[in-house]
Amino acid sequence: MPDAKAKTAPTRAAYHHGDLRAQLISAVRSLVETHGPDGFSVAEAARRAGVSSAAPYKHFKDRAEILRGVCSEAMDRLRAEMEAGAGRYPEGSAEAVAAVGLAYVTFAKTEPGVFRLVFGLTEGHENAPDLQSKGEGCFGVVVGAVAAHQRLSPDDPQVLYRAYILWTFVHGHSFLTIDNKVSVASAQIDDWSYLLTVSRAILTQPSAGQPTSGAGIG
Amino acid sequence: MPDAKAKTAPTRAAYHHGDLRAQLISAVRSLVETHGPDGFSVAEAARRAGVSSAAPYKHFKDRAEILRGVCSEAMDRLRAEMEAGAGRYPEGSAEAVAAVGLAYVTFAKTEPGVFRLVFGLTEGHENAPDLQSKGEGCFGVVVGAVAAHQRLSPDDPQVLYRAYILWTFVHGHSFLTIDNKVSVASAQIDDWSYLLTVSRAILTQPSAGQPTSGAGIG
DNA sequence: CACATATGTAAGAATCACTCACATTAAAGA
DNA sequence: TCTTTAATGTGAGTGATTCTTACATATGTG
Numbered sequence: 001m002p003d004a005k006a007k008t009a010p011t012r013a014a015y016h017h018g019d020l021r022a023q024l025i026s027a028v029r030s031l032v033e034t035h036g037p038d039g040f041s042v043a044e045a046a047r048r049a050g051v052s053s054a055a056p057y058k059h060f061k062d063r064a065e066i067l068r069g070v071c072s073e074a075m076d077r078l079r080a081e082m083e084a085g086a087g088r089y090p091e092g093s094a095e096a097v098a099a100v101g102l103a104y105v106t107f108a109k110t111e112p113g114v115f116r117l118v119f120g121l122t123e124g125h126e127n128a129p130d131l132q133s134k135g136e137g138c139f140g141v142v143v144g145a146v147a148a149h150q151r152l153s154p155d156d157p158q159v160l161y162r163a164y165i166l167w168t169f170v171h172g173h174s175f176l177t178i179d180n181k182v183s184v185a186s187a188q189i190d191d192w193s194y195l196l197t198v199s200r201a202i203l204t205q206p207s208a209g210q211p212t213s214g215a216g217i218g
Numbered sequence: 219m220p221d222a223k224a225k226t227a228p229t230r231a232a233y234h235h236g237d238l239r240a241q242l243i244s245a246v247r248s249l250v251e252t253h254g255p256d257g258f259s260v261a262e263a264a265r266r267a268g269v270s271s272a273a274p275y276k277h278f279k280d281r282a283e284i285l286r287g288v289c290s291e292a293m294d295r296l297r298a299e300m301e302a303g304a305g306r307y308p309e310g311s312a313e314a315v316a317a318v319g320l321a322y323v324t325f326a327k328t329e330p331g332v333f334r335l336v337f338g339l340t341e342g343h344e345n346a347p348d349l350q351s352k353g354e355g356c357f358g359v360v361v362g363a364v365a366a367h368q369r370l371s372p373d374d375p376q377v378l379y380r381a382y383i384l385w386t387f388v389h390g391h392s393f394l395t396i397d398n399k400v401s402v403a404s405a406q407i408d409d410w411s412y413l414l415t416v417s418r419a420i421l422t423q424p425s426a427g428q429p430t431s432g433a434g435i436g
Numbered sequence: 437c438a439c440a441t442a443t444g445t446a447a448g449a450a451t452c453a454c455t456c457a458c459a460t461t462a463a464a465g466a
Numbered sequence: 467t468c469t470t471t472a473a474t475g476t477g478a479g480t481g482a483t484t485c486t487t488a489c490a491t492a493t494g495t496g
Binding site: 020051052053054055058059 | 442443444445446447
Binding site: 037038116119120135139164167172173175176179182198 | 256337383385389391394416419423
């Protein structure tokens, strides 16, 4: 076996544990999912990765930095799924816009703990420019889909405004769904038809939501 | 001083500390506001109330139960402000509906930490029927305003559906606002005109959001 | 092969949630 | 009024947690 010491050997590497960083993030993700965003401990994550409780601090400065790592990884996945959703329908169609929203809601339903972590907590997110830019990237997917539908530039205020309304809407629906607040409305919502209906309404409303006297967009 | 031992003396009572329960909730509320929903400790709250670190456990079973107490108190205030908002405009007007939303958003902006606690965490909320019912009470305010506007019964599916859409919007907008995500949309949103515009759109849309073939409301 | 660097461990300090035995007070009955 | 009882608070202690420090071990480069 000439490649016994392959530098990038992914699994069961040497003694120095392959790459702990990724394994820790994975462990924390699973912990956040099962025990909630707050019910996770660095010690338990280390235990699951089979290392001492001091090892994580060689890769992360902080408990908060681990969380930020999980957020970052999750936002990458979220964006990928939003883009995949849009790509499943003709560019510029209302379906493409709704599909972006469906990806968002589906992510929230699939990984509610991580979703809450990403959008609920603000522990150490202030000083995290990469998270900020990844958030903007996700929003950019919405903007892109809306711009394609309206045949306008992504910088157009109308596009940004409608995209924001859509985002607001999808975000709120996601939260209320995973909090089981939907049942409160005694409504059984089918996500796809719901999102499609609302997307169409927002996209086609005459000069939808154009706020009075330019107060809306600065 | 004949009333030196007045039974209901609210302030600076005896040695048994007046009523610790309320004071603890207040201390926790302030801690949650300044240090975030997770950055609070029972010990610190006890310290602020001037009691030993074991005292809180005479009033609350759990750390989670303290949080639930804060949530409960906060939801009472939220509902009161939503009702006050609606009462500021003629019953049945779109302004009344928007005012309910504005109260919601204002609450989130005024007490972002508590807002996140109420709607973000799910630590021990499952087994909290009182919180559940208080949440339904808040939604009921929205439903009431919408029903008045539509001149329909609060049980009407159309009313519930529109109320849910409105709630979704306002909830999402609140979260994105306190997370500073609004700036991402390069939008400077004036809450009142935004809410009024969106409320009018949702309230007046022909058969707004009536989902295809009854899939929306069960 | 030496040596700098990355990565791990072990032990410990400080804090926290929570418990238990005990002290003090308020309220209710004899 | 005196005694009893339940409510409320304290002090000390347990086990777990985060994070630090000093030290051990592996990797790769000259």
